[in-house]
Amino acid sequence: xxxxxxxxxxxxxxxxxxxxxxxxxxxxxxxxxxxxxxxxxxxxxxxxxxxxxxxxxxxxxxxxxxxxxxxxxxxxxxxxxxxxxxxxxxxxxxxxxxxxxxxxxxxxxxxxxxxxxxxxxxxxxxxxxxxxxxxxxxxxxxxxxxxxxxxxxxxxxxxxxxxxxxxxxxxxxxxxxxxxxxxxxxxxxxxxxxxxxxxxxxxxxxxxxxxxxxxxxxxxxxxxxxxxxxxxxx
Amino acid sequence: xxxxxxxxxxxxxxxxxxxxxxxxxxxxxxxxxxxxxxxxxxxxxxxxxxxxxxxxxxxxxxxxxxxxxxxxxxxxxxxxxxxxxxxxxxxxxxxxxxxxxxxxxxxxxxxxxxxxxxxxxxxxxxxxxxxxxxxxxxxxxxxxxxxxxxxxxxxxxxxxxxxxxxxxxxxxxxxxxxxxxxxxxxxxxxxxxxxxxxxxxxxxxxxxxxxxxxxxxxxxxxxxxxxxxxxxxxxxxxxxxxxxxxxxxxxxxxxxxxxxxxxxxxxxxxxxxxxxxxxxxxxxxxxxxxxxxxxxxxxxxxxxxxxxxxxxxxxxxxxxxxxxxxxxxxxxxxxxxxxxxxxxxxxxxxxxxxxxxxxxxxxxxxxxxxxxxxxxxxxxxxxxxxxxxxxxxxxxxxxxxxxxxxxxxxxxxxxxxxxxxxxxxxxxxxxxxxxxxxxxxxxxxxxxxxxxxxxxxxxxxxxxxxxxxxxxxxxxxxxxxxxxxxxxxxxxxxxxxxxxxxxxxxxxxxxxxxxxxxxxxxxxxxxxxxxxxxxxxxxxxxxxxxxxxxxxxxxxxxxxxxxxxxxxxxxxxxxxxxxxxxxxxxxxxxxxxxxxx
Numbered sequence: 001x002x003x004x005x006x007x008x009x010x011x012x013x014x015x016x017x018x019x020x021x022x023x024x025x026x027x028x029x030x031x032x033x034x035x036x037x038x039x040x041x042x043x044x045x046x047x048x049x050x051x052x053x054x055x056x057x058x059x060x061x062x063x064x065x066x067x068x069x070x071x072x073x074x075x076x077x078x079x080x081x082x083x084x085x086x087x088x089x090x091x092x093x094x095x096x097x098x099x100x101x102x103x104x105x106x107x108x109x110x111x112x113x114x115x116x117x118x119x120x121x122x123x124x125x126x127x128x129x130x131x132x133x134x135x136x137x138x139x140x141x142x143x144x145x146x147x148x149x150x151x152x153x154x155x156x157x158x159x160x161x162x163x164x165x166x167x168x169x170x171x172x173x174x175x176x177x178x179x180x181x182x183x184x185x186x187x188x189x190x191x192x193x194x195x196x197x198x199x200x201x202x203x204x205x206x207x208x209x210x211x212x213x214x215x216x217x218x219x220x221x222x223x224x225x226x227x228x229x230x231x232x233x234x
Numbered sequence: 235x236x237x238x239x240x241x242x243x244x245x246x247x248x249x250x251x252x253x254x255x256x257x258x259x260x261x262x263x264x265x266x267x268x269x270x271x272x273x274x275x276x277x278x279x280x281x282x283x284x285x286x287x288x289x290x291x292x293x294x295x296x297x298x299x300x301x302x303x304x305x306x307x308x309x310x311x312x313x314x315x316x317x318x319x320x321x322x323x324x325x326x327x328x329x330x331x332x333x334x335x336x337x338x339x340x341x342x343x344x345x346x347x348x349x350x351x352x353x354x355x356x357x358x359x360x361x362x363x364x365x366x367x368x369x370x371x372x373x374x375x376x377x378x379x380x381x382x383x384x385x386x387x388x389x390x391x392x393x394x395x396x397x398x399x400x401x402x403x404x405x406x407x408x409x410x411x412x413x414x415x416x417x418x419x420x421x422x423x424x425x426x427x428x429x430x431x432x433x434x435x436x437x438x439x440x441x442x443x444x445x446x447x448x449x450x451x452x453x454x455x456x457x458x459x460x461x462x463x464x465x466x467x468x469x470x471x472x473x474x475x476x477x478x479x480x481x482x483x484x485x486x487x488x489x490x491x492x493x494x495x496x497x498x499x500x501x502x503x504x505x506x507x508x509x510x511x512x513x514x515x516x517x518x519x520x521x522x523x524x525x526x527x528x529x530x531x532x533x534x535x536x537x538x539x540x541x542x543x544x545x546x547x548x549x550x551x552x553x554x555x556x557x558x559x560x561x562x563x564x565x566x567x568x569x570x571x572x573x574x575x576x577x578x579x580x581x582x583x584x585x586x587x588x589x590x591x592x593x594x595x596x597x598x599x600x601x602x603x604x605x606x607x608x609x610x611x612x613x614x615x616x617x618x619x620x621x622x623x624x625x626x627x628x629x630x631x632x633x634x635x636x637x638x639x640x641x642x643x644x645x646x647x648x649x650x651x652x653x654x655x656x657x658x659x660x661x662x663x664x665x666x667x668x669x670x671x672x673x674x675x676x677x678x679x680x681x682x683x684x685x686x687x688x689x690x691x692x693x694x695x696x697x698x699x700x701x702x703x704x705x706x707x708x709x710x711x712x713x714x715x716x717x718x719x720x721x722x723x724x725x726x727x728x729x730x731x732x733x734x735x736x737x738x739x740x741x742x743x744x745x746x747x748x749x750x751x752x753x754x755x756x757x758x759x760x761x762x763x764x765x766x767x768x769x770x771x772x773x774x775x776x777x778x779x780x781x782x783x784x785x786x787x788x789x790x791x792x793x794x795x796x797x798x799x800x801x802x803x804x805x806x807x808x809x810x811x812x813x814x815x816x817x818x819x820x821x822x823x824x825x826x827x828x829x830x831x
Contacts, residue, residue, distance in 0.1 A: 118383075
């Protein structure tokens, strides 16, 4: 089948403002959108620029807007889109460097701000710290995050004010707050109770819909809010 | 051009690079440069587990792990290094757990373990549960955990910086030349010690589990600096990649009881490995699949077989095998359990194949997966310059790009994650220790000239060859002739083709001549690396007139210990000629014997 790709283009060296270019490629219904981008770059226009690495949805490099929705280009197939006209644009809310490549640093700055690492100041035992399967399951969902940015850049609250830490940062805080082995919940909850923390979330659910790992992000944010409100981690 | 100075520079931010940096930074000013944002590294794609004889589920010993790894390597692994790694394994897994790694758990709260190919109880010969896992996301958890620790400890990262060259002064490592991808600016990282942790080169082959970015940059650079690469002919094809796409389906699927089935509905591994069957080591299983396909027993005569993990199939064969749970009860699984243990595999199958593995079998074929060979190193991760073991001062390598050699002719599943953390740690410790006692070598004025000339040659090339065409031809010929089965004739054809492609590469055309995020320029440069590595792989493979581990020659089907119980070292001279020399295998406790599973 023939697919028409309308792609956002911007080269800061030559363009005053962004524009769209249209390419037509031969595709199988089972092709990934990433395959089509590779095809355009390899066969038609080598200047088309995007990030990619693993090509199967685990590295988080190729989050972009595909027909208006944040997706990983390697995890959406042509047949999933229900059309042979595909519009591809960079993530919103982050500065565009070139074409589909955005500056992720503001996103990672928020991520780093929530202490996204294990905190336990007791001397470790000789072997593993014990954790029951139930305790482990408590935070399983949020361990899946690949930091692709699809959630945060789909969030209207983030678009409105980019000082909001955003869903991805909260997901990564949640992963530790609810880990029975961790002792840093209090300091993280303090950070997230701040004016740019969890209370900026208006439960719009865009993040949950955007997550390529199907993390229940809005629920995780709700659990963090509840922990702040009640002072308890259940 | 910007110049930076650090005691230790780590190149690559997967598991090996991050582990190295965490240790080096404890004693030395350390920077990590990586062409990817660290969490994009391919460590994150590893699924099934990290091997360590914790004995959490049943009796196990580091000694058994050592023997299994030696046997898995088809006796080409260096036994001192293997023993070191396997005895370090339990403590390093506990270390990861103490960093917060969320392993799956047993009912008692211990780290959960599952069976994997080639890992056995050395008394019964039956599979042993040795792979410590976090569902089927073990690599993801290792990568995330190490990166989190990097943030915690304030590591210095230069993300999206592409290493282009290694600076050597007076025979010592003196730094790295890198391109800042966002700006196109060249940076020099002046260093006392350099650690290469740049990963593998699966993109040499057509069907691969490897990321687009796995182009062997570190290994190709080392080769260009006049240093050798070891055992390049040994490249692993993982038995179960998704048909046509190559996406990895973890051996953990077979660990949980999945079986391989041919077009006649037979569980064919019974014929090839009567004792451990589907859990034989990877070279054995990949060959079996190829033979089944060749003899017309691929599904519908096509180039794939089924990996069947439907509960009814698992339970049927588990009963036939007499498999039991740790408590002695019969092994019976439900769809829910499989979903909990293999969530990503099920997701991949739904996304890319539109099938649910709980109700339908998965079409699979062998996929280029892992380089056993690479930059020769010793147990301290020091890079070696020759067959006598001469150390290159200040230069270290770890992870897939290195060859210690702990994998020999065939790597066991779960040993790559172990390798990256064990030898990444060694590299970090020893590089920092070396830097403490060393001075900076003076930087030559022309340090960046070679790298700059390489890029300019691509940018100014007047030809019309497209990168994608050259890459496609290389991948195809390597898949056809330097893959699971090999012959002199086929490999010679491949070699001729690679040389033709190298000649055509000089007339490459790229559209993008800009500075900003020029990924076309980088892809062209990476292709140059892949072509060099494909050539060295093929020449090393042509010379080895025996079959051993992953190097399986139809014209020399037997292992030949008398002539070939030795490591290959390959140099590429400035005129492009490849020279091969050999060094002995380190044998301590285990004398080579016939390898039967």
